[in-house]
Amino acid sequence: MQHFTQAEIGYIEDRYQDFLKVLKGKFDEGRLARIEKAFRFSNAAHDGIKRKSGEPFIIHPIAVAKIVAVDLGLGATSIVAALLHDVVEDTEYRLSDIENMFGERVARIVDGLTKLSGDFDARHALTLKKMLMTLSDDVRVILIKIADRLHNMRTLDSMLPHKKIKIAAETLFLYVPLAHRLGLYAIKNELEDLSFKHKHPDEYNQILLMLHNQEEKRNYLVNEFIRPIVEKLKNEGFDCAVTHRLKTCYSIWRKMQKKSVTFNEIYDILAIRIVVRSVPEISEKRQCFDVLSIVTDIYKPKPDRIRDWITTPKANGYESLHVTVMGPQGNWVEVQIRTDRMDDIAEHGFAAHYRYKDIRTFENELDPWIEQIRELLQSNDSDAFEFLDDFKLNLYSSEINVFTPKGDMISLPQGSTVIDLAYEIHTDLGNKCIGAKINLKLVPLSHVLQNGDQVEILTSENQVPKLDWLKFSNTAKARGKIKDAFKIEKAKHTEKGKQLIEEAFNHIKEPASANNIKKLVAHHNLNNRDQLYSEVGMGFIDLKDIKEIIGKKSENKLVKYWNITFWGGNKNTPEIAPTKKIDQKKPFLLKETQDDTSFSLAKCCNPIPGEPVVGYLSNEEHVIIHKVDCPEVAKLLTNQGENIIRAEWTKFKRQSYLTRLNLEGFDRLGIVHEVTTVISKGLNINMRSVKFDTHDGIFKGDLFLYIHNAEDLKSLISRLKNIKGIENVSRVENLNE
Template identity: 30%
Template structure:
């Protein structure tokens, strides 16, 4: 029969009297409950279960405050701001869990109970909430016999799909067994009664056999000098039924209905006791499991063996240390040590990390954890909902467009927008766990090449990007070539590099011809930022043999610039043309300000060279540039509210400093022109910024201002 962990008391007042003096945080919650019609018997049961799990007073208080918040939201809204932030978070986690219960009630397990369990753990940020949820569900299941049949079935199904598996994976066996048995009792009443009747029918004979076995084993262990605590092990109805189903056995064929547990002081005594058991009785081949050397995925540790005991009857023996037993019974809760302002012990933190990996389906056999689970942690995944309530998991950073391609390739191709929780969002929007995402589609599949650009941020997953590339590969080669050429020329114009040397570009990307490079650019296999970086490297002249001392260059690893014909002089970048690393450059020796560095095609430099040709010197970029360089960009578009704020915000988010800015509005056309002087690292950063600026609403063009 179902074995209760604790016996609940009748009311909160009696519970408080029994508990004695309670911390203020719990006393305040008890006082709030006293003035509201909460289910006191259920609250008492929850408090007892949380105390059995070793949870702190704040966790117990959060369980009570949630009941108050559910009955009197106005009072909770009034009291919440004055409560500790962690208590607010614990109540908020229970509120978030209600969304999962609603989804389960609406869709049941048809859309994947495992997905709902993963979503639950994703939206709960404090592990203690899980303890409250399990304790409350067990309290409700204990009282479920008084509910109408439909409500009882719904509660039992939720327990079987969500709570019992969570308790199992966290290793909280005391709650796990009872949750499973109660759910089984209400979902399969006839089978439950039949197995319970068979257990009761042979109870006296079985108990006599267990007593006899314990006496024999106790004497043998004493003779071996092993101090041990022995007890019969209760067998739970649900586990009996699962074994009968899994192994296709009748009740009479089960050997572990008769079982004993041996608790010893240390691991060495575990194996010593095992030797005594196997010496005392012959063991059954193939029925030995060493979960000490190879713990189960939920950290369950014990020795299991089956032997032919007294009277020739089979007997299961479990051997473990007292510490193993404590952890096996309470699981992750056994490690809970909450200290305000401090961190938990290292063992508990390791358990937390393990729990964060409990998000992939596991076989019933519970094999080795490393083989069963992905290495990704919970924080690396986002769990969102389809309009029908199905749970979809995506990598952290995935966009709504990634979601569309995850649903179906054709949905992604036809995607033109998305709604998150009923609100229209851009395709670059990154949903959060628990969000409900709806994809807005067009009749015609027409992906955009911009979706392949990392600068625009439309797609995060390689799977979605490959689907877009595949779509474009089906287009005629000439169309891809034309698109790639347009993108390439656009990039050169943006960076003000119309005369760039592109002959060596294909070889750098392991391509044969320039046309191959253009096609790769069109398919997103080569990014514009990569081309910008290679052009920057190609623009620097090759390293030559060091010249005589009279005309030595500055060491490359000590300066961003190498100057031919002079020693180590102060250099400044000319504001007229704002050269960047990779631009061909020349220097002009000023009076008192060192060398002014210009782009080689700078109009101002040409004017200075005509006037003082002897002061013009050759220069090149070094290879260890670590400073920022000023560059001027121009942005054109149509005015709207917040445009300048969006532009400056984007520049700031890219980690780029604004040195100067100006804007001009053409009132008769509504057009706006903005100019910014920025400090950037190199061409690649500039290329990415320009691409993101053009993607802003109402922005028509963004490019680097040409020299002169």
Template identity: 40%
Template sequence: MGESTYFTVPERKEFLVAYRALWRSSHSLIGEDDFKRIREMITDAVKKGNYLRDEKGINVLLRNINTALILSKEVGLERSTLISVLIYNLVSGGSYTNEQVEAIFGSDIAKIIRGLIKANGLYAKQATVESDNFRKLLLTFAEDVRVIIIMIADRLCLMRMINHHPDEQFRVNVACEASYLYAPLAHRLGLYTIKSELEDLALKYTDRPTFNEIARKLNETKAARDKYIYEFIKPVKAKLEAAGLKFEIKGRTKSISSILNKIRKQKAELEDIYDLFAIRVVLDTPEDQEKADCWKVYSIVTDMYQPNPKRLKDWLSIPKSNGYESLHITVWGPENRWVEVQIRSKRMDEIAERGLAAHWKYKGIKSESGLDDWLNNVRDILESADATGPMELMKEFKMDLYDKEVFVFTPKGDLYKLPKGATVLDFAFLIHTALGSKCVGAKVNDKNQPIKYVLKSGDTIEVLTSPSQTPKQDWLNIVATSKARVKIKQALNEATYKEAEFGKELLQRRFKNRKIDVDEAIMMRLIKKTGYKTVTDFYYDLSQEKIDVNAVIDSYLDLDRKENEESTESRTAENYVQPHFSEEFGKEDVLVIDQNLKGIDYKLSKCCNPIYGDDIFGFVSTQGSIKIHRMDCPNALALRTRFGYRIVKARWSGKQGSQYATVLRVVGNDDIGIVTNITSIISKEKNIAMRGISIDSNDGLFQGHITVLVDDLSALNALMKKLKTVKGVKSVDRVTLS
């Protein structure tokens, strides 16, 4: 397709493989005539030069074909979605208008392309979406769920394509956004396979050493793991066959990102994580017998292996809102190990792998109530979040995505779904904002409960109100849903604004009574000098009598007089004093910031304590100074995704700086002399000084935090290597503060 110069040799080979696979999987769905028409339209656009590479050098046609293939194989969407992906760039590149597309392929495809153009327009100037555009992006997504799914598949395709891209910063930016936005969206839509791959690739691009280490250990233990799975499955398989069930049973290793989360959560080594894999039983059974057969398998497995009732997850009785149905149990298997077993039907398995797209296929409908509820909630939050910053909105939005759910009832028997941890107050705001604002408690299962009562599945709730009730600041600590939080903040902001207006009017009246003309510029400087971040806060405190009005007027007159006196003084070269710059900033000129700039003020961030030799980046603070962070700083992901426009490149120059402070955490057996041996090694090291040490001991283990001054990263790594050789020491790590 097109001229040979359009592709590199590897790209052409990849394209032909993808094109043939797409033809096999979807030509009957799209239709041979439409498939041929699309091929001719793209070929013509390539010849005319309207289908070029993007600004990062990525072949757009190859990206579109592979995105369509992901949708076809891993999501299984319908005709309109696949055609929209294939011809989107023909419209965005100017080869065709959307009206022409509508005349050829229909209004549904034209609608999807309009949504894609709107969403991709937010990426026009850079690869990752700017924070100010985040609200617009989500609103675009909320208009048509298929736009979300296409963007998720496209992001996965891009992540696969940039493994060897020369621009490391581009890779990191794309990976951070995939982790922060697209993986949670994929999770919410039930696209678990895609979600896991996005998270794995994001980890690979942002922390390749950790990714490679876990991958290596998994590969080393694969043979032993496969043997264990075989031994676990063999007797179960025999019992299931004897029961006359048709099924497939297999073992599945968890994703690398999921394993890393467990390592961090359990604070353990990979070797100590028991659930690195899960056993999956997939039944071939009619839909009306699915639940009965799943529970039959449960009975067989738990007769053979002792179950852990606390880890039973029943999504058969009440499926997740994204359509996920399955029965998860954890049993005590051979070699005294806990093993997770997932039991589901073929229909449930396809929904689990392909999410809502498969749910539509089985239900024969174009939407799904759980998703509609969620999208409506997203719309409500976005449309009422003008006073909420876009980055605060991101935090609110993400919170609801991963939360598990509880199901509660009204006295009339209506069923409502909330995230786990939701309270009576959340429920009241879910029903109606006015109800939430007046809520004083509820009758839960006919018993009076306070607004902070945490709901449990099966609760019946009758909200109690009072006309004198108003939202309070501490309500923000009670609610768990983003909708309730946004509504409470709105109410509090409105109340604060009204009080602030009263305070301002009070001050203006006093000024007028004393016949003083107010200079707003001086007034603003006075407010800033008193330490207030916003004018609203100042006037609010004035209305609450936390500030004395007369004292404010006296301070204003003093400041006005001083500024008038200073303005009349003449300045001469003789009495000029050069401004003093803090030695904390760039004194050694050992950093090159942004486009080869030196001598710029900067500070080394306390959260990750970067030292000479670390991979670093700069972050422009609200005061205008630059803070230097390590690439693997625990705050790096949040800074890049929330404030990408304030990130600047930074690297160490060839000039060595002064010594840098860093904190090491040493964990080991609490043996006699071990601390002495550790401090002895540090004291013998040239150009390394110990500035502090604290030791905690518990149950035969000690944990020490040691602050040392070192020249650079290589010196630190050499010291850590030596400390690890001390008998009894289990681990030595650099400490970071999240």
């Protein structure tokens, strides 16, 4: 075994000493001795082992331990576990060695972290459940795992391009929502930006440049805005720190995509934060509202943009007052008001509670959530990724508060329906629910609840759960309970689905082969054939387009049959070239005339030539092309990452692809003619259909066009935006809405 050089040993020691400096004054000698012992043990165990970047591996555990100590504010036990977290997985030492040297608590955390090693893909189908089991036992395991992922994301540059995309997508898909749910906003923001940087490097650098170019102007506006606030607060005797924070690059990009706006059209790029150094004699809530009063005396508030997260904190413990006010130059500015304690919790999340509450008597905000996880884990579903889809519903959505007839408040994810609330209160209430009354008005099970609704659940003894409920249930608990009610029926649905699929294949005279089944699974973005059978059996999937999905094999077979039967297999007859297996190590080139291998464009995002894309191997010979930022890609990268390959367009000039655009603006005489002229003459683009609706002087247009490539689309959108009266032009990925 190769050992480190003296230079490498010195480098490791320097990094460790830098780490020790951040611990000064935090721990007593006994705890520092435990940390020292853990480092020396881990360093010896990893002697000679290097990361892909060529750096000694021990630098990674040191960096993770630093994040655990500084960013998460955890104690010595967590720091020791962070230093040891890769020892059992990467070296010859066993868990029993860790327990003998560092005790049962550290060993239990290291065991949890070892079980979570590897990627969240099909080869580790139960990783998620293991993680959540550990979370419900000791949340420190997940906190250290998030710190581990953060350092991996910071050092992602040494990885291969396709690995970068996979790890970045996995981070956005699971770790960002977890960090959000645990209240780790600073870490969540950094993980988002790092993922964005590696998934969309061009867009990331473009936004970074625009932020840099506007820095001087922004600083002037900030100073002009906060000056009267600082003066008034000082005069009133408040001890406050007034700062500003920028929206992250990822948040800006997401808003640009979602709202179809440019960088310059986003008004809330920065927010002002006022942190009050709280006075023990006065309640924190009162101090924050006093500051709010001062701010709104100076600047007029936007009535629908006042958020009180102090009276009703978010489920992850976040407390703050948010108000959007009209600034001095006609710009809306968000102001966040909180005490120093609230600010600490907003930055460090769950861990900060330890510093402000007696954890033995404090009923933590996360307890109800962790209890929900325990309930969900009792489900014996074999498909971990179906479980993940349901679980994620409760991770990342904004929350609403609704009230029972007696006035009890219940928090639910935004978008929750009557059936979600019924199951949240009690399983029997959900099973028997037939609807609800809101403000004396009858509403159905599928009715989406609004913040502040007072809801009376209505039941009937004759009611039984129905599979259709899954279409409008939006919480993991409700979906789990509905599925539980149908577990007995699952085998019947699977058998029925299998039979329906076989009949569909017989109808189009194609075999129900493994490859053809794989194409169906991939087309519907499912995980395996059992899930396909089950979804078909329950009626969630229609098989009417099965012939189109399984592709172009029939034509080849007919040609082959014609050659053999009528030409007698003559040697001069050109043979059908055998399909080549796709080389996953090279980028898959998308050509206008694809001879050796076939590809299809995903219907969920409808990519066009020139857009950043990735390929999904539905089998060894066929690739489904998705846009890089397609939500389905995040799911596929997480559970079938080994089937995702890089894909690159070649020049596409002859073929054109159906694309949908939405237009909005002010109606005037001749505007429709101008739009159609730009489309047909300017870029020689063909139209399939054009629909315009006008109401009270406002028009909306829905255009279906045949576009050659992304460059033509960008040019067309730019020209359409220049037409007088058009306010917004946006692309709609879903062609069927």
